[in-house]
Amino acid sequence: MSEYLLQIENERLSFFTPAGEVKALNNVSLHLNDGEVLGIVGESGSGKSVTAYSLMGLTAHPGKLVGGTLDFNGHRINDMSEREMRKMRGNEVAIIFQDPMTSLNPVYSIGNQIEEVILLHTDKNRKEAHARARELLELVGINEPEKRLKQYPHELSGGMRQRVMIAIALSCEPKLLIADEPTTALDVTIQAQILELMMELKEKLGMAIIMITHDLGIVASICERIAVMYGGRIIEYGTADEIFYEPKHEYTKGLLRSIPRLDAEEKERLVPIEGTPIDLLNPPAGCPFAPRCDSCMKICLHQMPPAMEFSETHYAHCWLNQKQAMEGAATNA
Amino acid sequence: MHEKLVEVEHLKQYFPAGGFGKNRRYIKAVDDVSFYIHKGETLGLVGESGCGKTTTGRSLLRLYEPTAGKITYDGKVIFQKEEGGARIAESMTPYRKKMHIVFQDPYASLDPRMTVGDIVGEPIDIHNLAKDKKERYDRIIELLRQVGLNSEHANRYPHEFSGGQRQRVGIARALAVSPEFIVCDEPVSALDVSIQAQVINMFEDLQQKLGLTYLFIAHDLSVVKHISNRIGVMYLGNMVELADSFELTAHCMHPYTQSLISAIPIADPKVARSSKRIVLEGDVPSPLNPPSGCRFRTRCPYADEQCACERPAWKEVKAGHYAACHHLDKCN
Numbered sequence: 001m002s003e004y005l006l007q008i009e010n011e012r013l014s015f016f017t018p019a020g021e022v023k024a025l026n027n028v029s030l031h032l033n034d035g036e037v038l039g040i041v042g043e044s045g046s047g048k049s050v051t052a053y054s055l056m057g058l059t060a061h062p063g064k065l066v067g068g069t070l071d072f073n074g075h076r077i078n079d080m081s082e083r084e085m086r087k088m089r090g091n092e093v094a095i096i097f098q099d100p101m102t103s104l105n106p107v108y109s110i111g112n113q114i115e116e117v118i119l120l121h122t123d124k125n126r127k128e129a130h131a132r133a134r135e136l137l138e139l140v141g142i143n144e145p146e147k148r149l150k151q152y153p154h155e156l157s158g159g160m161r162q163r164v165m166i167a168i169a170l171s172c173e174p175k176l177l178i179a180d181e182p183t184t185a186l187d188v189t190i191q192a193q194i195l196e197l198m199m200e201l202k203e204k205l206g207m208a209i210i211m212i213t214h215d216l217g218i219v220a221s222i223c224e225r226i227a228v229m230y231g232g233r234i235i236e237y238g239t240a241d242e243i244f245y246e247p248k249h250e251y252t253k254g255l256l257r258s259i260p261r262l263d264a265e266e267k268e269r270l271v272p273i274e275g276t277p278i279d280l281l282n283p284p285a286g287c288p289f290a291p292r293c294d295s296c297m298k299i300c301l302h303q304m305p306p307a308m309e310f311s312e313t314h315y316a317h318c319w320l321n322q323k324q325a326m327e328g329a330a331t332n333a
Numbered sequence: 334m335h336e337k338l339v340e341v342e343h344l345k346q347y348f349p350a351g352g353f354g355k356n357r358r359y360i361k362a363v364d365d366v367s368f369y370i371h372k373g374e375t376l377g378l379v380g381e382s383g384c385g386k387t388t389t390g391r392s393l394l395r396l397y398e399p400t401a402g403k404i405t406y407d408g409k410v411i412f413q414k415e416e417g418g419a420r421i422a423e424s425m426t427p428y429r430k431k432m433h434i435v436f437q438d439p440y441a442s443l444d445p446r447m448t449v450g451d452i453v454g455e456p457i458d459i460h461n462l463a464k465d466k467k468e469r470y471d472r473i474i475e476l477l478r479q480v481g482l483n484s485e486h487a488n489r490y491p492h493e494f495s496g497g498q499r500q501r502v503g504i505a506r507a508l509a510v511s512p513e514f515i516v517c518d519e520p521v522s523a524l525d526v527s528i529q530a531q532v533i534n535m536f537e538d539l540q541q542k543l544g545l546t547y548l549f550i551a552h553d554l555s556v557v558k559h560i561s562n563r564i565g566v567m568y569l570g571n572m573v574e575l576a577d578s579f580e581l582t583a584h585c586m587h588p589y590t591q592s593l594i595s596a597i598p599i600a601d602p603k604v605a606r607s608s609k610r611i612v613l614e615g616d617v618p619s620p621l622n623p624p625s626g627c628r629f630r631t632r633c634p635y636a637d638e639q640c641a642c643e644r645p646a647w648k649e650v651k652a653g654h655y656a657a658c659h660h661l662d663k664c665n
Binding site for chain 2: 157192215220254256265
C-alpha cells in the first residue's frame with residue numbers, strides 16, 4: 001500500500017440527479033503525510049467539501065464514487081463495508097463541520113455527546129468516559145468543564161460550541177482531522193482563538209489536518225501545503241510559499257489579485273475574475289476555468305491540460321505553463 | 334465635498350426583551366453613537382456580530398424607531414428625540430427617495446414570486462417615477478444595465494440567478510429611486526471571493542458615476558478598508574474608534590481595534606508567520622447585561638478600576654481620529 005497517511009489517486013465522484021450527472025470531482029489526486037496541514041481552497045461548488053466527505057464515506061445519495069482509489073492509514077476506502085467504515089470514522093479520522101450551531105444535537109447534553117463517541121470507539125466504561133470527556137474539555141480550553149458537561153448546546157456561544165466539536169473530534173486521537181470551514185460562522189476574534197487552539201493541538205497530538213476554507217488568509221497563516229480547486233478539479237497544488245509567491249495557474253493568480261489586503265499602503269483597484277463559476281452539469285470540454293480566463297487559448301477550450309510540474313511539490317494544470325514546465329523538466333534531468 | 338450629508342448624534346436604539354412594568358428589560362443594541370458622513374464619501378462600519386452595526390444603519394433610515402438621538406439629513410433634522418422628551422419626526426416619504434438600503438442576504442431580500450423587472454420596478458411604482466408603462470420599462474432596463482445585467486433578465490425570477498447576480502438586482506432596486514445615500518448592509522459577505530471583487534468594483538464605479546454616498550457595513554475589515562474613506566469600529570453597541578481608513582489600519586489606538594486588526598489572517602504566508610496575534614480571551618458579553626463603564630473592559634488587557642465605573646468619553650485624539658478609551662497612552 002502507500003507510504004503516505006492519505007493517498008487519493010484520480011478520484012472521480014458524480015451525483016446522479018434527475019437533471020443529469022453532476023461531475024463533482026474529476027481526477028482528484030492528493031497525498032498527505034503524518035502531521036501535515038493541507039489547505040483546500042476554492043469557491044462554493046468547487047468540490048472541496050465533497051473531497052473530504054468522500055474520505056469518510058459520507059457521500060450522500062445520489063452521489064457515487066465512479067473511479068479512482070482512496071488509501072488512508074492502510075485501508076482502501078473504496079472496498080470498505082459500512083461496518084468497517086463506522087469503526088474508522090471518529091476513531092482514525094474525524095471531522096469538524098462548518099456550523100457549530102447545527103452540528104450538535106440540541107436535545108442531548110454536551111457531556112452525553114462527547115461520551116457517546118468514547119463509549120462507541122473504546123472499551124472504557126461510563127465513568128472513565130466521563131473523566132475523559134472532562135479532560136477533553138480542559139484540553140480545548142473550556143473552563144469549568146464539570147458544569148459544561150451538564151449543559152446543552154443552546155447554553156453555549158458559537159466559539160464554545162466549536163470548541164466542543166473539536167473536543168468530540170479529538171476524543172479518540174485521530175490521525176487525521178478534517179476541518180470543513182471551521183471558523184466561517186465565527187467572528188474574527190473568536191476565529192483567531194480557534195485557529196490558535198487547532199495549531200496548538202496539532203503540535204501536542206501530532207495529527208494531520210485538512211483545512212477546507214475559502215479564506216486565503218487562513219491558509220496562508222496555518223497551512224504547509226495548499227490545493228486550489230476549481231470546477232471539481234485540483235488545478236494547482238504546492239507549498240504555501242509556491243502558491244502565494246509563484247502561482248502558475250491563471251485562476252490562482254486571479255484569486256490572489258481579487259482579495260483586498262488589509263496591509264495595502266494605497267488604494268488599488270481590485271481585479272475581479274469576470275463571469276460566474278461553471279455549471280457542473282455541463283462542464284466545458286477543456287480546462288474548467290477557460291470560459292473565465294483572460295489568456296484563454298484555442299487548446300484550452302477542448303483539451304484539459306495535464307499536470308505540469310515546477311518542483312517536486314508544485315504542479316498546475318494550465319497550458320500556459322507548458323513551455324516553462326518542459327524547460328524545468330529538461331534542467332532537472 | 335466636505336459638506337455633511339448625514340449626521341447622527343447620540344443615537345440610541347433599545348429593544349424590549351421581556352419583563353413587565355418596572356422590570357422591563359432592554360437590549361441596548363445601539364447606545365449613544367455619533368458620527369457624520371460627508372457628501373460623496375464612504376463611511377465603513379465594522380464590528381463583530383451583535384455589535385449593533387446593522388441596527389445603526391437601519392435606525393438611521395428610520396426602519397426602526399430610534400429610542401433617542403438626533404438624525405440630520407442634508408442640513409435638515411429628520412428625527413430628534415430625547416429620552417422622555419419631545420419628539421420631532423419628519424415624514425419619511427420624501428426621504429425614501431433619497432436614502433436607500435442594500436440588504437445582506439441576496440437570497441432572502443428578493444421576493445421569489447416577483448420577476449426581477451417587477452422587483453426593480455416596485456420603487457418606481459411607489460414613488461410614481463414613471464409616466465407610462467414604456468417609461469417604466471425603459472428605466473428598469475437602464476437600471477439592470479447599470480449593474481451589469483441585461484434586458485432579458487427582467488422577465489426571470491430570482492431563483493434563476495446566482496448569488497452575485499441577485500445582489501446586483503438588490504442594488505438595481507436601491508438605485509431605482511435615484512438616491513443620494515445608500516446604506517450597504519453586508520452586501521458582499523454572502524458572495525464568493527472572485528464575485529466579491531466584481532461587486533465591490535461595481536459599488537465604486539456607481540459611486541463615481543452617480544455621486545453616491547455610502548454607509549458600508551461589513552464584518553470583514555479588509556473589504557471595508559478597501560472601499561471606505563473613513564472607518565468606524567463598533568463594539569457591543571458603542572463606537573470605540575473612528576478614523577481615516579489608512580490611519581485606522583496603520584495607527585489604531587483602541588485596544589479592541591488593535592486586537593481586531595491583529596486577528597485578521599493576512600493572505601501572505603511570510604507576513605502571516607511573522608506577525609503576532611493579540612488573541613482576545615473570552616466571548617462578547619450579552620448586550621442584555623453589558624459590563625458597566627467601558628464595555629470592552631471584560632476582554633481588555635489594560636482594564637482597571639476606572640474602566641469599571643466610568644464610561645470613557647468619545648474624544649478627538651488627532652485631527653479626524655476619534656477614540657473612546659481611558660488608557661490610550663498606555664496602549665500605544
